[in-house]
Amino acid sequence: MSLPALPLVLGLVAGQRLAELWIAARNTRALKARGAVEVGAAHYPLFIILQTAWLAAMALLIPLDTPANLPLLALFLVLQAGRLWVLATLGPYWTTRIITLPGAPLVKSGPFRFVRHPNYLVVAGEIAVLPLVFGAWQIAVIFSLLSAALTLYRIRVEEAALAERA
Numbered sequence: 001m002s003l004p005a006l007p008l009v010l011g012l013v014a015g016q017r018l019a020e021l022w023i024a025a026r027n028t029r030a031l032k033a034r035g036a037v038e039v040g041a042a043h044y045p046l047f048i049i050l051q052t053a054w055l056a057a058m059a060l061l062i063p064l065d066t067p068a069n070l071p072l073l074a075l076f077l078v079l080q081a082g083r084l085w086v087l088a089t090l091g092p093y094w095t096t097r098i099i100t101l102p103g104a105p106l107v108k109s110g111p112f113r114f115v116r117h118p119n120y121l122v123v124a125g126e127i128a129v130l131p132l133v134f135g136a137w138q139i140a141v142i143f144s145l146l147s148a149a150l151t152l153y154r155i156r157v158e159e160a161a162l163a164e165r166a
Helices: 005-033 041-061 070-093 118-133 137-165
Strands: 037-039 098-100
Touching: 005 037, 005 041, 005 070, 005 098, 005 118, 037 137, 041 118, 041 137, 070 118, 098 137, 118 137
Parallel strands: none
Antiparallel strands: 037 098
16 A cells, blocks of 8 residues: 555655745855745735745645645645745845845855846745645635735835845
8 A cells, every 4th residue: 555645745745844944044144044025914924824824725625635736746846946946046135034134245146147036936836736636626726816916016125125226
């Protein structure tokens, strides 16, 4: 008997998110020690709630034995490669918060050559695709709409913070 894909995939994604929070906290501390400031801190907890609720909704509402759609799972893995590309490109500047270091140049290499906010595109894809891997289109639609609203607000805040460095 093989392990159902859903618990394995959700466990890996949850572990990834926790590791990213640790990296982001480390980078945030280092940037603030160099004089960086945080902008838009008030909306940050909403992202944590959204990501947690998204994973919880899949864990609670999708039957554990639901088979994975392999082409969509492959697409999700491609999105993970995009996520890693963003993290590698930003390096010590990558955080989950809006942290800006006055005088630092904006990153324009890697995926930023093609898209202004590649991480937000990756996250939008992940939120839509992962539930679809297990046939949960309702979760995909609901969390995509919630994420889009929150992300559009965040982009406005981030663009205002970065405008002086452009």
